[in-house]
Amino acid sequence: MLLIYCPYCEEERNELEFRNGGDAHIARPTNIADITDEEFEEYFFIRQNPKGLIYERWRHVHGCGKFFNAARDTVSDRFYLSYKAGEPKPDPATFLNNGNESALNKDKGASK
Amino acid sequence: MSDLMQATRRGVLDGMHGGSAVARLTPAAPASRISLRAPAASVEALSGALAVALPVKPKTSASANGRHALWIGPDEWLIIDESGADLVAEAGKSGALHSAADVSHRNTAVIVSGPKADVAINAGCPQDLSLAIFPVGACSRTLVGKAEVVLYRTAADTFRVEVWRSFAAYVFGLIAEGAEDAAL
Numbered sequence: 001m002l003l004i005y006c007p008y009c010e011e012e013r014n015e016l017e018f019r020n021g022g023d024a025h026i027a028r029p030t031n032i033a034d035i036t037d038e039e040f041e042e043y044f045f046i047r048q049n050p051k052g053l054i055y056e057r058w059r060h061v062h063g064c065g066k067f068f069n070a071a072r073d074t075v076s077d078r079f080y081l082s083y084k085a086g087e088p089k090p091d092p093a094t095f096l097n098n099g100n101e102s103a104l105n106k107d108k109g110a111s112k
Numbered sequence: 113m114s115d116l117m118q119a120t121r122r123g124v125l126d127g128m129h130g131g132s133a134v135a136r137l138t139p140a141a142p143a144s145r146i147s148l149r150a151p152a153a154s155v156e157a158l159s160g161a162l163a164v165a166l167p168v169k170p171k172t173s174a175s176a177n178g179r180h181a182l183w184i185g186p187d188e189w190l191i192i193d194e195s196g197a198d199l200v201a202e203a204g205k206s207g208a209l210h211s212a213a214d215v216s217h218r219n220t221a222v223i224v225s226g227p228k229a230d231v232a233i234n235a236g237c238p239q240d241l242s243l244a245i246f247p248v249g250a251c252s253r254t255l256v257g258k259a260e261v262v263l264y265r266t267a268a269d270t271f272r273v274e275v276w277r278s279f280a281a282y283v284f285g286l287i288a289e290g291a292e293d294a295a296l
């Protein structure tokens with residue numbers, strides 16, 4: 001069972017309490033009424049669906065109710081870290097391949 | 113002339129009982145409740161108006177004079193008052209920005225008590241209910257089976273399980289099954 005760290009509840013909770021919210025850090029165009037259909041399609045529908053690292057929105061829907069963001073590996077399902085909505089996208093170099101597993105104490109449940 | 117008919121309100125869990133020697137289930141008495149939403153700047157004024165300090169730490173609660181304030185999220189609390197007070201009116205006297213929705217009749221509650229009350233609830237709930245992680249006074253919105261609940265530990269061996277009225281029979285039944293399994 002996957003455990004996910006909620007940055008608002010400040011602890012790991014069972015995946016059953018959460019709901020995925022799609023890709024994170026997608027900025028809504030400020031001129032949304034002026035853009036073309038193609039530009040809207042690009043903004044609204046087109047996603048990369050990467051194999052590996054992805055930044056996603058998650059909602060602790062059956063807990064505190066808040067949206068937050070998380071970096072996850074789409075192959076292993078490992079959660080690298082979670083952070084509050086509105087915070088900048090973390091640099092992958094700070095949590096990938098640094099050989100320092102203990103620095104990732106917030107994702108220890110991801111391998112379960 | 114027809115006789116006058118009078119409708120009598122009946123609680124959804126009235127008369128229900130269940131459990132085992134290690135975990136007993138009883139319906140909680142009616143209570144008034146509000147779902148309170150407010151920004152951090154309003155917490156002090158609302159705490160004064162409601163005469164209970166709204167907790168700001170995750171999973172914690174505060175109680176005063178039969179009134180309980182449960183942290184649900186960073187800007188959300190569930191207030192339960194066992195004396196039937198008008199909580200919406202009291203919160204309104206704070207003069208601070210907030211939203212208070214009366215959910216007294218939306219929710220009901222099951223009291224689960226006994227040495228294995230935690231085991232009975234864990235039959236359908238994924239949270240760690242050990243005393244170190246979920247101490248007396250801890251509270252959390254979570255799931256029991258398919259239904260959303262708010263758990264509130266009122267004593268080492270007692271939980272109040274707040275549940276939406278329409279899910280109450282389901283949650284009561286599921287925890288009662290867990291209580292029987294806990295006794296095996």
Ligand SMILES: [Zn+2]
Pocket residue numbers: 006007008009010060063064065066
């Ligand atoms: Zn949360």
